[in-house]
Amino acid sequence: MFNQRIMIKIIDKSHESDINIPNEPFDLFGRMIPTYADGKWGYTTEKFDTATQMCFPDENYNYDKLSENHVFVGAYDGGKCIGLAILGHSWNKYMYLYDLKVNKDYRRKNVGKMLIEKAKEIAIERGYRGLYTQGQDNNLAACLFYIKRNFVIGGLDTNVYKGTNQEGKADIYFYLDVN
Numbered sequence: 001m002f003n004q005r006i007m008i009k010i011i012d013k014s015h016e017s018d019i020n021i022p023n024e025p026f027d028l029f030g031r032m033i034p035t036y037a038d039g040k041w042g043y044t045t046e047k048f049d050t051a052t053q054m055c056f057p058d059e060n061y062n063y064d065k066l067s068e069n070h071v072f073v074g075a076y077d078g079g080k081c082i083g084l085a086i087l088g089h090s091w092n093k094y095m096y097l098y099d100l101k102v103n104k105d106y107r108r109k110n111v112g113k114m115l116i117e118k119a120k121e122i123a124i125e126r127g128y129r130g131l132y133t134q135g136q137d138n139n140l141a142a143c144l145f146y147i148k149r150n151f152v153i154g155g156l157d158t159n160v161y162k163g164t165n166q167e168g169k170a171d172i173y174f175y176l177d178v179n
Contacts, residue, residue, distance in 0.1 A: 023057065024103060025053040028052045075102065084101050093154060136166075
Protein backbone atom coordinates (compact mmCIF):
# COMPACT_ATOMS: atom_id res chain seq x y z
CA MET A 1 0.00 0.00 0.00
CA PHE A 2 1.41 3.38 -1.03
CA ASN A 3 0.45 5.38 2.08
CA GLN A 4 1.88 2.70 4.36
CA ARG A 5 5.37 3.24 3.01
CA ILE A 6 5.25 7.05 3.31
CA MET A 7 6.56 8.31 6.66
CA ILE A 8 5.85 11.80 7.97
CA LYS A 9 8.35 13.18 10.46
CA ILE A 10 9.90 16.36 11.75
CA ILE A 11 13.13 17.20 9.95
CA ASP A 12 15.97 17.74 12.40
CA LYS A 13 19.50 19.07 11.99
CA SER A 14 20.82 15.68 10.88
CA HIS A 15 18.54 15.84 7.81
CA GLU A 16 18.69 19.60 7.24
CA SER A 17 19.36 19.29 3.50
CA ASP A 18 15.88 17.77 3.12
CA ILE A 19 14.29 21.20 3.61
CA ASN A 20 15.59 22.12 0.17
CA ILE A 21 13.78 19.63 -1.99
CA PRO A 22 13.44 21.25 -5.41
CA ASN A 23 10.28 22.93 -6.60
CA GLU A 24 8.67 21.24 -9.56
CA PRO A 25 6.21 22.56 -12.16
CA PHE A 26 2.49 22.52 -11.53
CA ASP A 27 -0.46 23.13 -13.82
CA LEU A 28 -2.34 26.43 -13.93
CA PHE A 29 -5.75 25.50 -15.30
CA GLY A 30 -8.09 27.90 -13.56
CA ARG A 31 -8.64 30.58 -10.98
CA MET A 32 -10.50 30.79 -7.68
CA ILE A 33 -12.63 33.91 -7.40
CA PRO A 34 -13.41 34.72 -3.76
CA THR A 35 -16.61 36.54 -2.86
CA TYR A 36 -17.47 38.33 0.36
CA ALA A 37 -21.07 39.11 1.24
CA ASP A 38 -22.95 39.47 4.51
CA GLY A 39 -19.81 38.72 6.51
CA LYS A 40 -19.15 35.40 4.78
CA TRP A 41 -16.57 34.27 2.24
CA GLY A 42 -17.46 32.12 -0.71
CA TYR A 43 -15.93 31.41 -4.07
CA THR A 44 -16.50 30.46 -7.65
CA THR A 45 -14.00 28.99 -10.06
CA GLU A 46 -13.07 29.83 -13.59
CA LYS A 47 -11.34 27.37 -15.93
CA PHE A 48 -8.75 28.74 -18.32
CA ASP A 49 -9.15 28.09 -22.05
CA THR A 50 -5.54 26.93 -22.13
CA ALA A 51 -3.65 25.41 -19.22
CA THR A 52 -0.06 26.46 -18.60
CA GLN A 53 2.62 25.41 -16.14
CA MET A 54 4.47 27.33 -13.49
CA CYS A 55 7.41 26.51 -11.24
CA PHE A 56 8.49 28.59 -8.25
CA PRO A 57 12.22 29.23 -7.94
CA ASP A 58 14.03 27.05 -5.42
CA GLU A 59 14.22 28.75 -2.04
CA ASN A 60 17.60 27.57 -0.67
CA TYR A 61 16.33 27.59 2.91
CA ASN A 62 18.93 27.88 5.68
CA TYR A 63 18.09 25.41 8.45
CA ASP A 64 20.12 27.19 11.14
CA LYS A 65 18.53 30.59 10.43
CA LEU A 66 14.97 29.28 10.22
CA SER A 67 14.89 26.51 12.84
CA GLU A 68 14.41 28.85 15.80
CA ASN A 69 10.98 29.99 14.58
CA HIS A 70 9.97 27.23 12.17
CA VAL A 71 9.17 23.54 12.21
CA PHE A 72 10.07 21.45 9.17
CA VAL A 73 7.96 18.41 8.38
CA GLY A 74 9.07 15.93 5.75
CA ALA A 75 7.30 13.17 3.87
CA TYR A 76 9.66 10.28 3.18
CA ASP A 77 9.53 7.35 0.82
CA GLY A 78 12.32 5.19 2.20
CA GLY A 79 15.14 7.60 2.87
CA LYS A 80 14.09 10.11 0.22
CA CYS A 81 12.26 13.31 1.19
CA ILE A 82 9.40 13.67 -1.28
CA GLY A 83 7.30 16.32 0.45
CA LEU A 84 7.77 19.28 2.76
CA ALA A 85 5.70 21.47 5.04
CA ILE A 86 7.27 24.42 6.82
CA LEU A 87 5.37 25.83 9.78
CA GLY A 88 6.17 29.23 11.20
CA HIS A 89 5.37 30.59 14.61
CA SER A 90 3.00 33.53 14.43
CA TRP A 91 1.79 36.29 16.71
CA ASN A 92 -1.83 35.30 16.17
CA LYS A 93 -3.48 32.10 17.25
CA TYR A 94 -2.78 30.40 13.93
CA MET A 95 0.47 28.70 12.99
CA TYR A 96 1.60 29.82 9.53
CA LEU A 97 1.96 27.15 6.85
CA TYR A 98 4.87 28.87 5.15
CA ASP A 99 5.48 26.29 2.45
CA LEU A 100 3.88 23.06 1.29
CA LYS A 101 5.20 21.06 -1.63
CA VAL A 102 5.13 17.50 -2.89
CA ASN A 103 7.33 16.01 -5.60
CA LYS A 104 5.46 15.70 -8.88
CA ASP A 105 5.48 11.87 -8.91
CA TYR A 106 3.79 11.78 -5.49
CA ARG A 107 1.02 14.33 -6.07
CA ARG A 108 -2.60 13.17 -5.82
CA LYS A 109 -1.51 10.32 -3.55
CA ASN A 110 -2.49 11.91 -0.21
CA VAL A 111 1.04 13.07 0.68
CA GLY A 112 -0.14 16.69 1.00
CA LYS A 113 -3.03 15.51 3.17
CA MET A 114 -0.61 13.58 5.40
CA LEU A 115 1.60 16.67 5.78
CA ILE A 116 -1.43 18.79 6.72
CA GLU A 117 -2.51 16.20 9.31
CA LYS A 118 0.94 16.35 10.93
CA ALA A 119 0.88 20.15 10.77
CA LYS A 120 -2.46 20.11 12.61
CA GLU A 121 -0.96 17.90 15.34
CA ILE A 122 1.98 20.28 15.74
CA ALA A 123 -0.31 23.31 15.91
CA ILE A 124 -2.37 21.65 18.67
CA GLU A 125 0.75 20.58 20.61
CA ARG A 126 2.04 24.17 20.52
CA GLY A 127 -1.21 25.74 21.64
CA TYR A 128 -2.35 27.27 18.36
CA ARG A 129 -5.98 27.55 17.33
CA GLY A 130 -5.15 26.29 13.85
CA LEU A 131 -3.22 26.87 10.67
CA TYR A 132 -3.24 29.58 8.05
CA THR A 133 -1.63 29.89 4.64
CA GLN A 134 -2.05 31.62 1.33
CA GLY A 135 -2.44 30.51 -2.24
CA GLN A 136 -2.29 32.35 -5.52
CA ASP A 137 -5.75 32.71 -6.98
CA ASN A 138 -4.60 31.28 -10.32
CA ASN A 139 -3.29 28.10 -8.68
CA LEU A 140 -6.71 26.51 -8.59
CA ALA A 141 -5.39 23.06 -7.68
CA ALA A 142 -3.75 24.42 -4.51
CA CYS A 143 -6.77 26.53 -3.57
CA LEU A 144 -9.13 23.58 -3.97
CA PHE A 145 -6.71 21.35 -2.05
CA TYR A 146 -6.98 23.67 0.96
CA ILE A 147 -10.78 23.83 0.69
CA LYS A 148 -10.92 20.02 0.53
CA ARG A 149 -8.77 19.88 3.70
CA ASN A 150 -11.42 22.04 5.48
CA PHE A 151 -9.60 25.36 5.29
CA VAL A 152 -11.86 28.36 4.82
CA ILE A 153 -11.17 31.60 3.03
CA GLY A 154 -10.27 34.35 5.47
CA GLY A 155 -8.99 37.13 3.26
CA LEU A 156 -7.82 38.34 -0.12
CA ASP A 157 -4.78 40.44 -1.02
CA THR A 158 -5.17 42.02 -4.46
CA ASN A 159 -2.12 44.30 -4.16
CA VAL A 160 0.66 41.86 -3.33
CA TYR A 161 1.88 41.37 -6.92
CA LYS A 162 1.50 44.93 -8.24
CA GLY A 163 4.63 46.05 -10.03
CA THR A 164 6.02 42.50 -10.30
CA ASN A 165 6.15 40.02 -13.15
CA GLN A 166 3.14 38.31 -11.56
CA GLU A 167 0.92 41.39 -11.64
CA GLY A 168 -2.74 40.51 -12.05
CA LYS A 169 -2.66 37.69 -9.51
CA ALA A 170 -3.95 37.83 -5.94
CA ASP A 171 -3.28 35.87 -2.76
CA ILE A 172 -6.14 34.13 -1.01
CA TYR A 173 -5.70 33.51 2.72
CA PHE A 174 -6.93 30.18 4.05
CA TYR A 175 -7.55 29.28 7.71
CA LEU A 176 -8.12 25.96 9.42
CA ASP A 177 -9.33 25.66 13.00
CA VAL A 178 -8.03 22.55 14.76
CA ASN A 179 -9.65 22.93 18.19
